[in-house]
Amino acid sequence: MPPRAVLTSAAGVGDAEAQWLAEAFSARPRRLSPTALVIPVDEAPEGLVAPSGCDLNILSGGFVPRLFIADMDSTMIEVECIDELADYAGVKPQVSDITERAMRGELDFEEALRERVSLLKGLPVSVLQECYNQRITFSPGAAALLAGLRGAGVETALVSGGFTFFSERVAAELGFHSHQANSLEVDNGHLTGRVTPPILGRAAKEEALRRISERLGISPFQAVAIGDGANDLAMIGAAGLGIAYKAKPAVAAEADVRLDHSDLSAVLALIGVALP
Structure with missing residues (x-):
């Protein structure tokens, strides 16, 4: 399988995006689905910027x-489950702030988890199922x-x-x-x-x-x-x-x-x- 460029978007990739891809790589793209196009490539042109709302990824072949x-x-x-549980405990702002910093790599994950869970002390176990039913999508x-x-x-x-x-x-x-x-x-x-x-x-x-x-x-x-x-x-x-x-x-x-x-x-x- 040769190297390829894949253009995807949750909103769909239409004729305009297909035309852009064809012009950018001088080849005919193949439609994979309403939300994805693929095209064989030799190399990515410098400074290439995908159409608004689309992701363009260049992949090697054979994977x-x-x-x-x-x-x-x-x-x-x-969602972040711990942030939603924290809402039931009345401490969501504190927990969400720690979560965000931990996910950015600014805090040690294990210590950040211990700190956040400590703020959930006393929360009834029944809240976990309620949280899953009402908050998890x-x-x-x-x-x-x-x-x-x-x-x-x-x-x-x-x-x-x-x-x-x-x-x-x-x-x-x-x-x-x-x-x-x-x-x-x-x-x-x-x-x-x-x-x-x-x-x-x-x-x-x-x-x-x-x-x-x-x-x-x-x-x-x-x-x-x-x-x-x-x-x-x-x-x-x-x-x-x-x-x-x-x-x-x-x-x-x-x-x-x-x-x-x-x-x-x-x-x-x-x-x-x-x-x-």
Whole structure:
């Protein structure tokens, strides 16, 4: 498979975008879906800027993924679970500020998680299900992405620095093969304000990628990893294709691919898997 350029957009890529792509690369693009076009390339012209609302990514040829490993909060789902729980506890502004700084890489993830969870002390466990029912929404394209990956025989893993209560439910609804996250400590029906060690953070996400790859008998370079925050950087860097999804600047700068305007179904276009 030759190198290729993939143009994607959640709003769709129409005739005007197709014409722009053809002129930019002097070749005829092929439509993958209403939201994606692909075109063979020799090299990217300097200073090329994609049409407004579109993501343009240049990829080398021949990449066939065997594993898809994903962050959960602000990636597969649209919110940060801990921030939503903090709203029920009346401390959302404090927790959201810490979350934002941790995701930008300004704070140590493990310490930031302990600090945020401590602010949830005394919250009834029943609130977790209420939060899931009322606040958790899947990112656009998530269901189509997982359906396409399953159809292509790709192993899927959800690896979250959040909490197992949510990762278990998100994984089940979307159809991930496995999930892992952190466990909230509970006593007498209430959160204690502590996380059961060890904490799953930046290093643990990369370790999960390597462990699952070893179990499958593949190289990490046959994996696709996607995330948005600094704790995803090691996982994204270790994978054969690392994707920054509506990510913090530090993550977008390091990833192989940036998706700022596209929904998650664009991942299928990037790896050559047909939309279901």
